[in-house]
Amino acid sequence: MEILVIQVLNSIFYAAVLFLIAAGLSLIYGVMRIVNLAHGTFYALGAFVSAWAVGGAMSIALSNNVNLGLAGQLLLLPVGALAIAAVGAAIEPTLLRPLYRRPEEYVLLITFGLLMILEDATKLLFGGTPLTAGSIMESMGSIPIGRLLYPSYNLVVIGVGFTAAIGLWWFVYRTRFGVILRATSQDRRMASALGINVGRVYVQAFAIGCFMAGLGGAVVVPAQAAVLGMGVDALILAFVVIVIGGLGSLEGAFVGALIVSFVRTAGVQFFPEIELAVLYLIAAAVLLIRPTGLFGRA
């Protein structure tokens, strides 16, 4: 019984991280019709930046005999997300904007090029060794579930995931900027004719999408070390999530993330050999039967 609770919690933890990544990917696709192959690498970069920020601040604080404290470390985590948002805001106008008039293959290719560049840039900046912000996880301790212990930081991540989901939903459906975003997504030219600065909306949408990916990396890094190659793996799973949920749909990303992580947890337990294959097959099946996904619009 305790095992079951822990497995469910693990699934939700995993779903929270996956949702953060996939929601950003989906937002970017929904507004800009760009499939961003570098999105997973943004996630990895966010994890590296956050771990680096926390680790660096810790060593500075230690050498000055200051105790940073748990709150200080937690406040440093979003640095990664903000850095990635800035990177995104710089990339969209310089690399992507000149390509909107060309066939979509080119945009896909440029994001593939970006993926290669960013993978190595990560290696160049942070070296090949894994980075972690495990001190946060340690100092938060764990809570008892029956006779077993569960790290309380994982619950924080679950909380962040749900908060982000609600916040994003509120942002897209209940604010003026959300209306503009949705209008631009539906008809770019009409939005432009109505006086919306479409170029600015695109930068903002791309930066928000990147922020989400970076946030995913930032929250995961106290629990799992940031390693090279984590982005490439995460991207494919995020793809599966938004294909199941529907490209460009926020609710879809939420439900898709839950489905993928529960299937994965079950898969690791019961059919470890074909665990990944099953996920890809589900994605392929959804694309075949309902190409717009569970929640997507045509």
Added chain:
Amino acid sequence: MPTVQRGPSLPLLLAVAALIVAALALLPRFVGLYQTELLIYGMTFAIAALGFNLLLGYTGLLSFGHSAYFGAGAYTVAFIVRDLHVHSMELCILGGLLSALVISALFGYVCVRHTRIFFGILTLALSQVLWSLAFKFFWVTGGTDGIRVPRSGITLLGGLIDFRGPGAYQKFVYSYYYYVLVLFVLAVAVMWVIVHSPFGKALQAIRDNEVRAGFVGIRVRRYRWVAFIISGLFTGLAGALWVPLNGLTTPEILYWPFSGEIVFMTVLGGFRTFTGPIVGALAFNYLKVYAVASSQYWQLVLGGVLVFLVMVLPSGIIGIFSQPPPWLSRAAASPGAFVRASLLFVLSLGFFAAIARVGVHGNFAAIVETLAIIAAILSWSLLLALVYHRGNVIGHRWLVMLALLLPAFGFLICIILGVTLRSRELAERGT
């Protein structure tokens, strides 16, 4: 949209092709063992890219899952050699083709129901099914270690040529070179016939306007499916040929970044042309080998080249000639602008290359060398393109001369500088 162009006549085309094949056949006499081996790799990738381009360039479908068919060919050969103890390369190739046929027929049947981005994601998802199977079923596929295919386990031409005993490596490289060359020429010829047949024309009609093609009576989905299978067969052949050369097959070639590399090759050469993928695959192979050898950050270099390519030369190397990018046409109309543009072009690339190399070695000579090579290659290719589109610049012959001479001089100076600096460095290291 390009207007209808009458290509060169068939005899001329055959003559040029014969010349190129003759040159390729003679090449191993002049370039060493290692270069010959690189060329074999290049030719196998060229076959894969050629197959891929039947979908992208001629049918208008961007597949992001061609690693599946390459891997299917490769793994089948490995299974045949390891488990069936069959040594004949011909039988291995047949097996590889068969499995590529089955898998591409199956995947294609599913994928051609969609176009555009959905097609791309579907091919990606399905290819990753194969990857995860190869990755997880380690007792069958060797997992990440892959399957070794020793050279000694392979014979060519039905057992006529085998590779055992002393000097086997050398013998393998040289005989395998001609083996792959023959298949490569065959593959190119077959693809040429396919592309220029009524079937190929129908594919291009589908690419240009699906609805109209349907109205004319073309069964769009059926045609796409057949194109998908042919494409998969070519890529499978490439995978089968690649295995004995590499001596090992790992899940890497099934993972999706390898599909990206196939796309990269094709775009590098130019996907709107027939020869583009071939040139692109050969160039990509050299680029990658050079980048991997010179820097641990080779992905950075390759990614930079890809971004640069998409931004500045979207029609690829061959495409410069058949479909000059807008900025080049503008430049050809005003030579001053051309000189400025090419200067900027060379400088910016040299700059990035220099940063990459400094980051790795902190080595000045290497930077000069890289700069020289890049500057020379780029300015010569640009120049060739300009001369090709010279319609507008006759009257400025002196400028063309200058542009021809400058890079040549620059190249010479850079080489001399590079050699002196490197020898000085070596001397310092010696003392």
